Amino acid sequence: MxxxxxxxxxxxxxxxxxxxxxxxxxxxxxxxxxxxxxxSPILKGQLIFTVEQLRNRLSYFDNFDQIQYASFERDIHFLQLTAYKDSALYLLKYKQCLTKALTLVTTYVSRTFENSTKAVLEKAKSVIDKYAESFPIYYCLFVANASQLQPLLKELEPKWSKSDQYADMLEQCYKEYFYQRGVLMEPSFRLTVENLVNENAKSCCSLHLETLTELCVTLRTKILDERCYTNDGTDVVYKGLAKVLEELLGDLTERLLYRSQMFAANEIGNYNPAEGDLAYPEKLTMIKVPVQTSEQVVDSRRHLDFTVKTVCQNFIVDSADAFVSEVKKYLSQVKGILNQNPNVNLGRDCNFAKPKIVSQLIANTYRTLKINWPKFRDQLALYLCNAENENILATPVKRKIIAVLEEFVEVIKKRYSEEDAQLLRLPSSQEWHLLMS
The missing domain is CATH 1.20.5 (Single alpha-helices involved in coiled-coils or other helix-helix interfaces)
Structure with missing residues (x-):
């Protein structure tokens, strides 16, 4: 066995x-x-593609220790596919990192706005002529200090609809911005409004019928319809401003109706003709003149109209030069230089066009318009005593000034670098318009 x-x-x-x-x-x-x-080469390519796919998918787990902000959104989106091992754990870690990163961003933005506000307030204390320098202090200086946030916020704003965390972070940044702007601007606005109220208390009650009509038309047509509403008149672009202006328009309309009723009652209903007002046809016979005399009067009027027109044109040109003569001199020098060398760098090669000198020119022009333009309008009102005649003279002067300033703005934009233009703190064309409104 x-x-x-x-x-x-x-x-x-x-x-x-x-x-x-x-x-x-x-x-x-x-x-x-x-x-x-x-x-074969095809199978090799498929094998290489498979290896790359595996390597890319494993990188979502390997990148945790060396995480970068740009990969947050992509990695979180991938790890939401819970079919992978430990994806839930790594997804939680990524979300914690995202929360921590957005918290740091919010803190950085808030501190930047706070530091900008402090810098502006410190600068405002050392300014003597606060009335003339309010624009460059409260706007340009704040923008210059806070401009470092623009690339960061530009990167984050497109993501607000993709995650509640981004939306909350951006909302906090916006609230901080408006809070800091309120700290800066509220005292200035409040003081300006109080001064206007004290200077013009009940002034609208004494306005003439023509002035009230002009104000209503300007407010309704030029501002509300053309600036605040869209073309169809339904959508409001500037809701807050439109609401305030509508209340002002309602107040002006009530005053216009009251003045119209008073005018109709006093000047028409209770009209008492003076002696000679009803002396017709005797009055027509008295003013009847020979034909030859009438022709002489017509010729005299033509000569007078020509003289008045010439004087008014000279007055308009001289008045505009009084405000922007230095700017016109600068533009004429720039044209002469560009005719000789079109590729010249004004800020570097021309002494008269150095950013520091041009910045002083802008400040002087802004101060001159801010202080002297209201005085100019007051002098017209004092000597002419007629709103229509005032506008006939003031409007061409304003148009010439704006034309020179717009040409000045275009030269700065085309011939200076973006950094130099920011240092110049040049107001835009719309801001020049608002200054002279």
Whole structure:
């Protein structure tokens, strides 16, 4: 019995050796042949593509220790696919990092706005003529200090609709901005309004019928319809401003109706003709003159009209030059330089066009218009005593001044770098218009 078992064991061992030496060798050779036959460029490309896909997907887990802000959104979106192992754990870690990063951004933005406000307030304390320098202090200086936030917020604003965390962060930044602007501007606005109220208390009650009509037309047509509303008149662009102006328009309309009723009652209903007012046809006979005399009067009027027109044109040109003569001198020098060398760098190569000198020119022009333009209008009102005649003279003067300033603004934009233009603190064309309104 034992011999038969040993014999069977020997046979099994020999069979196993045969299989190991022949069968497995044949199987290995067959596998190598199949691999060699299928080792084509297409299969290699597919294999490389698969390896790259695996490497990219593993990077979402490997990047945790060296995380960058730009990959937050992409990584979180990928890890929301919970089919991967540990994706929930890494998703939580990414969200924590995003919250921490947005908190740091909010803190940085708030501190930047606070520092800008402090810098503006410190600058305002050292300014003597606060009335003339209010614009460059409260606007240009604040913009210059806070401009470093623009690239950061420009990167984050498109993401506000993708995540509540971005929306909350941007809302906090906006609130901080408006709060700091309120700290800066509220005292100035309040003081300006109080001064206007004290200087013009009940002044509208004494306005003439023509002035009230002109104010209503200007407020309704020129400001509300053209500036505050869209073309169809339904959508309000500046809701807060439109609401205030509508209340002012309602007040002016009530005053206009009251003045119209008073005029109709006093000047028409209760009209008492003086002696000679009803002396017709005797009065017509008295003013009748010979034909020759009438022709002489017509010629005299033509001569008078020509003289008045010439004097008014000279007055308009001289008045405009009184405000912007230095700017016109600068523009004439620039034209002369550009005619000789169109590619010249004004801020670097021309002494008269250095940013520091041009900045002083802008400040002087702004101060001159801010102080002297209201005085100019007051002098016209004093000597002419007629709103229509005042506008006939003041409007061309304003148009000439605005034309010179708009040309000045275009030269600055085209011939100076963006950094130099920001240092110049040049008001825009719309701000010049508002200054002279």
């Amino acid at each position: 034992d011999d038969s078992v040993h014999e069977a064991q020997r046979i099994a061992i020999e069979a196993l050796k045969y299989v190991g030496q022949n069968y497995w060798k044949q199987l290995t050779n067959f596998t190598n042949e199949e691999q060699t036959e299928n080792d």
